[in-house]
Amino acid sequence: MVFWFVAALLTLGASLAVLLPLASRPKSEFADNSHDIEVYRDQLAELDRDAARGLIRPEDAEQARAEIARRIIRAGGDAPSAKTQSLPLIGRSLGAVAVLAVPLVSWGLYAAIGSPDLPSQPLQERLAQNPSESSVDELIARAEGHLAANPQDGRGWDVLAPIYSRLGRFDEAVTAYRNAIRLQGSTAIREAGLGEALTNAGGGVVSAEAQRAFEQALILDKDQPKAKFYLATALVQDGKPAEAIKAWEAMLAALPNDSPWKEPVGQALAEMKNRIAASSGDTGAPGPTADDIDAAASMAPADRNAMIETMVAGLDEKLRQNPNDPEGWMRLVRSYVVLGRTDEARAALDRGLAALGATSDDGRKFAEFATTLGLSATE
Structure with a gap:
């Protein structure tokens, strides 16, 4: 009943908005211009007086009389015909019939084929309906609403996370x-x-917290493929591409043929081998890896420092000639940090970000890697 009452009010308002302008009588094209006609008649009388006194030539007086007569006719000398008066009335009648017919026809059709008695279904009721009939967004909204009311439901968080x-x-x-x-x-x-x-969430960079999560996953399941894949990616970010290749190769060999991880592991492995092959022709020393620096720990201090300094200087020079090498910048910054030369590490970080582009993917990964070493760009 409420629906019909509201629908009737809306229909009435819409109909009146159209009918009222139609009901108003249009302004006559022949408005009451009696004042103008009186003025024109006074002009005729004055013209006759001027002509009688000889102030105006007869031919000019005739032209003036003709012009004033035309103005009198335009001002309403002729009455409108019955046909002209009847056209607006016919048009208004047809418009009123059309305006009234539209709601009557639409209401009749809705009563015949519509569902006026169907109750409304607000959001909460839609969320409570059969899950098989709900969209993904409605299912997520339902889960979020449930968890907002029951934040200690671990099973709900477990389902929603993936x-x-x-x-x-x-x-x-x-x-x-x-x-x-x-x-x-x-x-x-x-x-x-x-x-x-x-x-x-970190733009593809395996942060220290993410690495700890992957390592914990391998403690619980030594064959967890996702953890193995991302830990190999972390080796690349740490400047250990050779170790990453070994990890991916071992993973690829152990995966079953139907594993969904075979394709991403194979792609990562091929990409890393291509990058190493592309950089193998560059001049200059390749720069020290973490293993090189660790191996130098057993040498005499003077020899160790000389070896590391030589490799770091060679890597620095190589990056000046070919700055588009994100892994090289990571190795250089890490080498300076290991050597305790923080200022030079920060300077290398700034140079690397300028070369790679601070907003590029490589630049963001480089900056994230530097934060794991306790560094940040000067700007």
Whole structure:
């Protein structure tokens, strides 16, 4: 009943908005111009007086009389015909009939084929309907509403976390995985999922927290593929491409043929080998890796320092000639940090960001890597 009452009011308002202008009588084209006619008649009388006194030539007087007569006719000398008066009335009648017919016809059709008695279905009721009939957004909204009322439901966070990751909502996925681990306990899948969400939220850089999550996943399941893949990626970021290649090769050999990880591992392996092959023809020393610096620890201090200085200087010179080498910049910065030359490490960081572009993907990964060493750009 309320629906019909509101619909009637709306229909009445819309109909009146159209009918009122139609009901008003249009202004006559032959308005009352009696004042103008009286003026023109006075002009005729004055013209006759001037002509009688000889002030105006007869031919000029005739032309003036003709012009004043035309003005009198235009001002309303002729009455409108019956046909002219009847056209606006016919048009208004047809318009009124059309305006009234539209709501009557539409109401009749709705009463015949519509569902006026169907109750409204607000958001909460839609969320409570059968999940098989709900969209993905409605399912997520339902889960979020449930978790807002029951934040200690670890199972709910566990279900929602991977959905957030698939939708690219990585910050929310990190929160969901942390809650699931806190409430449901640590598992290899949850830890690996947390590490992946942290990595994606950080623009693809495996941060220290993400690395710890992946390492914890391998403690719980030594064959966890996601953790292995991202830890190999972390080796690349740490300036250890050879170790990353070995890790990916071992992983690829151990994966079953139907594993979904075979393709991404193979692609990463091929890309890294191509990058190494492309840089093998560059001049200059390749620069010290972490293993080189660790191996030098057993040498005499003078020999060790000389060896490291030579390699670092060679890497620095190589990067001046070919600055588009993100892994090289990472090795250089790490070498300076290991040597305790923080100012030169920060200067190398600034140079690397300028060369790679601070807003590029390589630049952001380089900056994130530097923060794991306790460095930040000067600007």
